[in-house]
Structure formats: structure tokens, C-alpha cells
Amino acid sequence: MDRRQFIKLGSFITASVATGAGLTACGGSSTGPTATASGAWKFPQSVASGDPHSDSIILWTRAVPATADDVAVLTGVADSSIRVILTAADNSAAMGSNKALSGQLVADATVPLQSQFDNTVRHKVTGLTPNTLYYYQFIAGDTRSNVGRFKTAPAAEADVAQLQFAYMTCQDWSINHWGAMSSIAAENLDFIVHLGDYIYETVGDDFQLGGVESRHDKLKLPDGAYKNGSSGAQYANTLADYRYLYKKYRTDARLQALHERFAFIAIWDDHEFSDDAWQDAQTYDGSFNQADGSDLHQTSRRRSASQAWFEFMPADVVLDTAAAGFQNIKIYRDFQFGKLMQLVMTDQRLYRADHVIPESAINPATGKPLGRLGARYLVQQDVFNTVEAQKMGGATAIGLEPLATVSMLGTTQRQWWMDKMKSASSTWKLWGNEVSLLRMGLNGTDAVATLLALNSVATLAGSISGTVTATGGNFPLAAAIVAAATAGATPALAQQGAGAIMAAYAVTGSSNEARVAAGMKAGLTAAQAGIAVATYTAVYLAGSGVVAATPAALVGAGAQTIAFGYIKPDVQANKAASVFVQAAGKQAALAPFFTRFLLNCDQWDGYNSERKALMAHLKSNSVSNVVALTGDIHAFFAGSVSDDYDAAGGGTPVMADLVTAGISSDSFFVYLRDAATSLGDIAALVTYPLAVPVTGLGTLNLSFNLLDYTMGKAAPTVASLLEQTRVQIRGALGAKGLPEAQLDATTSAVLAGLQANSDFSTSLLALAQQLAGLGNNPWLKHLNTDAQGYTLVTLTPGKLVAQFKQVNKLVGSSAPATVVARVTTATVNAGSAAVSIS
Template identity: 45%
Template sequence: MDRRQFLKWSGFLTASVAAGGLTACGGGGAGSLPGGAGSALGINGSGFGQGVASGDPKPDSIVLWTRADGGDGLQNVKVTLQLSDRADFSALLVNVALSAQPDWDYTIRHKVTGLNSAATYYYRFLTGQAVSMTGRTKTAPAAGAPLSQLKFAFISCQDWSVNHWGAFDELANQDLDFIVHLGDYIYETVGAGFQSGGNETRHPALSLPNGTQRADGARYATTLADYRSLYKSYRNDARLQKLHASFPMIAIWDDHEFSDDCWQDRQEYTATDDSSPQTTRRRSASQAWFENMPADVQLDLNNPSFQNIQIYRSFTFGDLATLVMTDERLYRSDHIIPETQAGSEIGSRYFVQKNTLAQVEASKMASTGGNLLNVSILGETQRAWWQNQMKSASTTWKLWGNEVSLLRMGFDGTIAVASLLTQGLAPQLAGLGLTLTQPQIAQLQGALYLDLAAANTSGSTPVVSYTNTQPLLSTLSGGAISAGMFNTAIKPGLDASLPPSMFFDKFILNADQWDGYNAERKALMTYLKAQGIANVVALTGDIHAFFAGPVMDDYDAASPSPVMVDLVTAGVSSNSLFSYFKNVVDTVPAFSKAKPLIYTTVSGQVVNTFTSTLQNFNSWLKYVDSDAQGYALVTLTPAKLSCAFHKVGTLSGGSAPNPATASVKTVEVAVGSPSVNVL
């Protein structure tokens, strides 16, 4: 091992080579940032209140992080980093003098190279009389090295102001190689309605130094100081600190590190928001993420673009796994149907008419010669990189750190209404002396579907003739339910139960995820099939629910074929997908009659029907829990991938339950088969 140590500056990521001596690093060059070669290291700090962290494990390197307290906003703070392969630091491999700068909020990201592969190391930071907590980290196995097992967790969506963070205590006590964080590490809003009244007492209400107020009273982070304050608050939690100190983390962002459902440098709080770029806000969000994540990436503040940072990158773990992490916000096109066209997020991002979405996507592609330029999540350059990473990977498994779900989540409104009408009509018929068998109930639903499909939906309220339903009931009742009785006793109730005409269509539930960028999803699946690339599994977050299922080559084909698998973890603490849809049917009159598709009430208790609705309309969804918070634990071997979805319990008296996990559901993916087995 090279016994020399050196320090270099590049986008404020410093680096040194591990050695056996105790000599502090020096060096740098004429291009060093302030605090590099030739400048004073600064004053002593008072401690490290946000803890320590490590990330981006490679076979020979790791990135280490901390933030020094006690700066005066003008001078640098002197910090010493020590790294050892011994928990008591009796022999130091790194003992380097660093300088935490006010321009970077006194954060330090230091890359240590020259390390052994698959090795455990310990690290700490010192300033003045203060010593940080000890961090433990681990390098990746050497590329190509035989590997019998890999264990890791993947997490996302940890809203400070919702439910609890008991999951972090459990994760820190696991025996893991690393943590994958899929984004929404912070939430940019404070004081929103969904962030009120449902969080643990140890998490006080957050405030922002500046912020911008929305019409609903919430404020959202706008300045660099705002975003920095959120990371500081989140990192003040001892459980999150413990998690970072226990394992290296491989992190990407999703939307809330900048702005909800964002694309490029555009925000989406109102229907017209994204008409104007928010370049300064986007750059501030990116800088705060860079400052606070132990990621082996660079930020170029001299580049005036909002795309002045690249976070997509890949990792290799022996001969077992390649992990490809993508950025699905910074390069993505506008939502296929813009909010300005739909008038709101309904019809643009959520509950979007499937045929209209496909037509607009095709039109956008035609306008650019048939390419994906304006209908892409990844962007041209990143998509080509992703393809190359998948093709060149020589490992058994190809894992994809993917922010938004690849699984189709569709919904046929006509079928759904026919089902709802049948559920309501069957008890009424029983009261009239006609108790239907299950086959007869199926016949009734089929007749109602035909009538609804033929309905006149030109107006806001559908007009249905029931030319199939009425004769069927007459037959089933032996003539007891005549046309006259149907028109007086049954038809008025059916008509009153009909939702607005717009409901009689096929819908995509969430066009902010890959369902809204179907052409690019199909292109990626076509590439995997054409290249014969097998054993691809996406690790996904964002949607605040657990999902598992195969990703099809073309969900609209008569017989779709599975290509890869998508495993989706619920948010650590964020409001569930179910709660969002429950709020819609409870508060939006146009959707109120769809309430039974989301939930029912039995003896005063809410019963989730949304999970079964999703599976009824999407047969590839092999496992769904739409009302959950939690995390996912993966055990990977050459023969299979085993994923344990840990669903955590709800608050108990303002505190996290102990244990935090309320239930566990395990799914498996066997090598060579893009399918999911639910245990």
C-alpha cells in the first residue's frame, strides 16, 4: 500500500490514500478551493451535531461525511479525520487534517482510496476537544470475486412530519453490507395538511429561514438556507444518525429533495407553475443534497445550468451484482399531458385517460421524428449510459436503483362501475325475493357492463338504457321483475349511483411514474429482450406502498411478456398511497361515488378495498399493500433474490411502537425467471 497520503480538491470532494502512518495530509494546487493548499485550516469547532456518514462503497474506496459545528460563518473550522481497521483506532490508516468551510455549510465529504476490498473500517472526526461518534463502514467486494451472498436494505420517503422513524432503529441493528436510498430523504414542504397531527412527539414542527407560502398555508423550501435547514433538522434525529454510522449508503434523489412531482428545474404546485423555470431554486436544492450526502459525485458551481451535477452512477459487488442508480428528475421531460392542458394534477399526473395519454405521447414523438426526446424520464445521454451499463454487466444480477415504479397501474372505469352497481343491486334484489347465485351475479355484472359501455356519455352525466340488464333480470326472476317494476323500483337507484361521464374510460392512476412515459419504458424493455439481458430487478420507492411484480415488454399487448421485476418499498414514514386516494374520494365530488373502490366502512372501521382494486385491474401485481409505511430487506445469492417487506406499525401515544415492525411479507425472484413468488 502506498504510504504517502495526499489531498486534492475537486468540487469540494477531498481525497486521501490510506496508509499505515500518522502523517497529516497537505497539498493541493493553484486551482484549489478556499481552504486548500496554502490557506489556514481555520478555528476549532465545537462538535459534530449531525453525526457522521459514509457512502458509495467501491472495492478500494469509500466517501466519508460530517458537518462541523461552531463555525462563525466567516472562518474555516479545523477538522481531523481518522480511519482505522480497528474499532479502538489503535492503528490509523488515515489521520488527515481537513478544513470545513462556511461556503459549504461546514460539511466535509472526504474520499479515502487505497482500501482493501470487502473490508470493515472505522472512522471518526475531531475538532478542538470534540470527537464525533464512531462510524463503521465497509468496502465492496472486488469486481469479479466469487460472492455467495449480499445483504442490503432499500428505503425511501422519510417525511419528518408523518408517522415515525422506528424503522431506522431496526435497520441499524441488521447485519447489512449497505443501504440504498431511493430519494425523498427530505420533504421540501413544512406545515402542509398531510404533515399535521400525525407525527411522533420527538419530531417538533419544522420551520424554514425563508420559504415561500402556498395558497393552502404550507411553506416550501426556496433558498439554499431553506434546504440546508431541512437536512440539518433531519440529521438531528439520533436514529438516522445511527443508521448512517452503521452502514455505507448509496443514495439518489427523487422529487421532494427539490419540489413535489418536479421535472428538470420546474415545480408543479399549481397548474401553471412549471411554465417558468426555477433554476436558482433547483441549483440550491442540488447543492444542499451534495453537501449532505456521502456521494462520490461532483458539483460544478461555475456551471450556470441547473444540470451542474451528475448523480447517476453504478456499483459492482463481486461477481454477484451490478447496481445501476439513475436520476429520474433532472433530465425528464414535462409530463406527457401538461397541467396547463388538464387544468390540474387530475388528468395530467393522476387519474389520466389512458387513450388520451397514448395519443399525446405519440404526437410528441412524431413532432421530433419518432424519437423519445420529449417523452423521456432518463434523457438521451443517461438512457444510453443505462443501456451500456446493463449490457456490459458481467454479474449474475443487475439491480436498478429506480425512483418511480415501472409497474402498470391501470384502471377500467366502466368495469369498475359495473362491479359497484352489481354490489349495490344484489342486496336490493334479495329484498324483492330474488337471491342470485354467484354465476347469476357474474351474469348481472356482465349485462351492466354492456349497458354502461353503450351509454351516452356526451354530457356530464351518463344516460344508460339498460337494454341488457332489464331483460336479464326478467329472465332470472321468472318474470317477477317486469319492465315496469324495473323502471320504477330499480332504474332510479342505478341512475343515482352513476358517477360522472368522465369516469367511463380506461385510466392510468399515476402518470408521474413510468406509466406516464410508456414509450421509453417499452424501449428499455425491448433493449433488454433484444440483448438477452436477464436477472434485472428494479429497486423502487416514491409511491408510498409495497408492490412486487414483473415488468412487461408491452402492457397493452394481447399477451404481454415479462422482462424484468420491479420491487417497490413503502415510504419509511410518508403518508400511504391509500390515504391519498381516500382523501380524493372523500373530498372531490366527481370521485365520491367511486368510494367503494377505495374503502368501505364496517362497524365504524375503515376497510381498505384499494389494494384489491389495484390487483383486480392489474394481474401482474403479485403483491400489493397500498396502506403501509416501512422498508425492504434484500438477501441476494447466485440462486435467488429474497425481499422482506417490513410494514411498520402506527404511532402509539405519539411514539414509535416497539418493535416498529408490525408484519413482514417476503417475495422471491429466482435466477433466470422474471417473475415474483409471494411466500
């Protein structure tokens, strides 16, 4: 094809073929075509490139008259055309500017501007050279766009020593800041993977009401539907709404800089259409069509969302606007980067079945739809397993494949994924995966038992302190008396049995068995004698060290032993029937929590049978070196994906999953913290209130993140607790108005003072250690649920190294000058599904 020609592909993709023939760049005389647009124009969303193959690229821009509003609905502008030029000459000095490209052109094409597509342009250039850096520019009338660049992929059979790329997700305009984008722009990258939530369809929702950088003004949807009633939060409901969001997001110079510098490989997640969406159904609470028990389906809205994504994302896909229904676009696709990597990108929204337990399912306790809790979040695992099995059986009964009604990928895409993985010849198979494959479960029984035990420590300590006086200052004896009484002994028997235990303890060489026998001989039951001996021993040992223990330490040793040696096991064994649950008056409130939960069934935990089928495919076909690159959950996670998490020992690791935090969206911890406020004592599984006085600034009221430990983070030390809260304290100081130049030094001083705070170094430490001891999700090797940031990947034949880059929080109303707060490295070695953390 002649370079001056183009053909229409799908709706409005144009294409041209690059040539090696030298053309004069636009700064001098040119034999290239003249653009029909005339006068002054502008490129308010700059330029972008996407889907780099070894021989092709998609180039994108949006051009409007200089007098037009940057983001408003475009009216009164006639269709015309503009020019796009491409060169392999080094134009790095022109990046960030609209300076004319220099060097010989390898492509020069005229491309149409059509108002029906909001004057966006998608142009595919083929015939390019593999593994080559190109520069491009659009020209409209008298105006040049900023210079863009991209790098083509290596040839399929090329030996590639290294690839480096970043992956990112969840960039909510309305909360926090986009400083991470500046950091990404400074990285040395081959391309960028975007895993979705490029825009957020809602404006003014509850999760968008926190602090935001001042350079992001309030969004105003052209049409916008109210989520509830006639005021408050709105959601995008028309093509104009969705277009507005892309246009507004893309006016940020930092996002423009990323698109100008690197080709994107992008998929969508849910917020490009609707939160936790499936197919064309929205799942907002209160939106259920209770007449037929289903979620509200919005085909027109889904089609509008897909069209806007197609218009504004430089992806090599086709939208069929003439096709009926909402599945008129296919975005799952794959990319080959030499012999080193095959990248498979999937669509986990357009074909997925309804959540296994629908939000519209009626809660028998209230007679109302479940909504999020119980359907997508905090789902009882045994209920989920039962319903999933029923749905699979029902599908089989009507002649469908078993996974048809419980699938995230859908039948066609699932087979495509399996085929791609099985046939891949590259060393690494990476999967652009929207939602996490890692099991994120919670043993509610153990968690409640731990919390009740912790809550009893203060009361037990008071009882021991009071009893010490009656025993003449004998701490071990007093603690043993309280232990026996806690286990149900009468006051008289408790004193008698504890005295017998003390006497047995005084016998040189006596064993624990002999001490328990002495207690039983004095009238205690075996359980009462056992906890009394354990408590006596703990306090005795605490007081026999080289350094004399304080009375508080002795009392604490006794209280902790009783709480976790007797109360916790009793609650674990008897659940809501435990005398300690009944004594707390919380039997009704806690009864629903004595079971196992899946924390997030919008993820792969909610499509467990299909996940097992995919992992079985990898395992049976010996497909190795598979790593998922994941977003969505606004947290950093790393771990191995098993063939069956419910099997003994958690199953066999098959692949790895590396989850990146959101660019700006509020963290998973913040969402859970806010939701947990209605759960009473259960909130302690998520957060711990911490008041930190700071001279001259008042008190920092922090919410310490305990969710990490509940989910499986290793037991902390005081030092690791301090480091964990560093970013939050820095952010809280910045919110108080402290200049950034003083933030790091002041943060360190506050942390030093916090170390001396007994509430922090004793109470909080004990709670975090006990929650870590629950042993939930041992396959999670790293988790940071309260973070924003991105991930940088360096890939070689021998290993994949992922650097999780957490960013600092807002400083007043601005993004921090020091963007990256900490870096955690996850490594996956070739031939292994294990993840190591440093």
C-alpha cells in the same frame, strides 16, 4: 499521494490515499497532522459514509462550534480545518459513542471546514482493501465525533456468495414515525440503498397534517415561500431552506445511527426539490404560468436544492457551481460488487421531459388547468397514448430523436443505462429506480359497472323479500320474477314468465335451455328469460343444501345473481347509456369514468414509450436477472415488468420490480382515499367506512383499504380481510391511548368480534371479492398500498430474496416499541423475471 495531502475535486471534495503503514491511533501519541480548529466543537449531524467501491469511500461530517445552533444559518464562523482518521481494527464496541478509535490508522488527513458549504466535509479515501470493514472518526479541536463504520465492496472479479442490504425511501419528518430506522440499524447489512425523498420540501402541507411522533417538532423554514397566498403550507425556496431541512432531519438519533453504521448509496427523487418535479419545474396546483401554458420553472431553486443534497449526502459525485443552468450535477452512477451484482443508480428528475399531459393543460369541461387529476393521476389511457404519439411525431419532425419529448432519463443517461446493462458481467443487474416500472391501470367501465351492481343489491333484496309474500313464500319464484322485471319485463310478463320457468324446472331432467325456452314462450325476451332462469337456479340451489339456508341467504343469492348477472353486464355494454346508469341519475357524473385509466403518470406509466425501449433493449440483448429496487409511491408492490403491457396477454415479462413503502410518509392508499372523497360512488373503489365499537374505548372509525383489490389483489377470505386490517386497528387503538402492552391482545379481541359483524364478513367481503374480480394488473403479484416500512434484500447467485417489512403505526405520540408488524417475502430466481410471494 502522501496520506497527509489532499486535493480539491469539484467544489469541495477532498481526497487522500490510505496506507498500510501503521500509525498510532488518536488516543496516544500521533505523527499525524494537527487540526487547526481549537476549543470546543460539536458534530450535530454526526457522521456518514457513502458510495462504497472496492477501494474507496466518501466520508462526511458537519462540525460547528459548541455554542452554535445545530440547524440555524451559520454566521460568524471562520474557515478552519479538522482531522479524519481511519482504521481497519475492530472498534465495534465504540459504535454509538465518541470513544477514541483504537488500533493502527490506515488514513489520517486534515480536511477543510468552509462556511460557504455550511461547514460540511466530504472526504474521499482511496487505496482501501476490498470487502473490508473500516471504522473512522472526525476530530475538531478538543472534540471527537461519534465513531462511524463502513464496508468496502468486494473486488470486481471476486466470487461473492451473498450480499445483504436494505433499501429505503420517503422519510417525511412531519408525519407518522421513524421507528423503521431503529429496525434497519439492527439488521446485518453490507450497505443501504436510499431511493430518494430523503427530505420533504414542504412544511404544513395537507398530507403532513396527521399524527406525528412528539420527538419530531414542527419545522420552521428560514425563508420559505407560501404555496398559496400568505399563510398555510410553505415550501423550501432558498439554499438556506434546503440546508435547514437536511440539518434538521439529520439531528434524529435514529437516522444518525444508520449513517454511522452503514455506507449509503443514494439518489434523489422529487421532494429533494419539489413534488412531482421535472427538470427545474415545479408542479404545484395553481403554480402554472398560464401565459405560455407551462409549469413554473425555478432554476435558482433547483440549483439550491441540488447543492444542499450534494453538501449533505455522502455521494461520490461532483457539483459544478460555476456552470450555468440547473443541470450542473450528475448523480447517475454504478457500483460493482464482485461477480454477484452490478448496481445502477439513475436520476429520473433532472433530465425528464414534462409529463406527457401537462398539469397546465386546459380541461375543456371547466376552462381551467387540469392540475394533478387528469395529468399525473387518473389519466385517461387513450388520451395519454394519443398525446404521447403526437409529441414523438413532433420531436421527429424537428430533427430530434422520437423519445426526446417523452423521456424520463434523457438521451445521454438512457444510452448510459443501456450500455451498462448490456456490458454487465455480474450475475445480477440491480437498478436503483425512483418510480415504479409496473403498469398500474384501471378499467373504469368494469369498475363503475361493478359498483352500480353492488349498489343495487340492497334494493333488489328488498324487492325479492316483498315478492316472497305474494308467492306464498316461494323464494326461487319470487327472485325469478324480480329478475325478469329488472331486465325490463312488465310485472304481468315477469310473473307469467317466472311461473313458466318454475313449471319447466319441475320437469325431471329439464335443461337450462328448456327453461329459458319456456320463459320466452310465456312472453319474455331471451335476455329476460336467461337472467330469470339463472336467478331461479341460484336461489333454488342455495336452499337445497345440507344446512338449511336462512331467508336472508336466499334473498341475497337472488339479489347477487341479478346484480352481477344482468346489471353489471348491461352497464359494461352500454356505459353511460345503460338504463341503470340513467335510473341512478348519475349519467353526467359517471360518464367520464367509462374508459381505461393510468393511476400514476408521474411513474413509468407516464413515460411508456421509453419504458418499452428499455425493455426491448434488455430483451433483444438477452440481458437477464435484472431487478429494479423502487420507492416513491409509499406502498409495497412486486411484479414483472413486460416489454409491452398493451400487447396481448400483457406482453412478455423481461425483468422484476420490487417497490418498497416509505419509512414514514402517509401511504398511497391514504392519498387516494382523501382524493376519492370528491368522487362520489367512485370512492368505493378505494375505501369502505367501517365503524368498530370497542368496550371502554368507544368506536374505531376505520377506512378499510379496497384500493388493493381494485388494483389487482387476489380475492379475499374473511380471514385475510381480518389480517389485512390488523395493523390499522392496532394503530387506531394506540391513538385512543391504549398502552402498547395491551395493544396486540386487544387487537386480536377486536378482530374476533369483527368476524361476527355482518357488515364486515358479508357486505365488505362481497365488495372486495367483486373488485378483485375486475382483473386489473395481473402482473402485480403483491401489493400493500397502506403501509410504511422498508425492504431487506439477501442476494445470492441463485436468487434474490426481498423481505418487505411493514411497521406498526404510532402509539399515542411515540414510535411503537414493537416496530415490525409483518414480513412478506418476494423471491426472484436467477434466470427468471417472475416474482413469487410467501
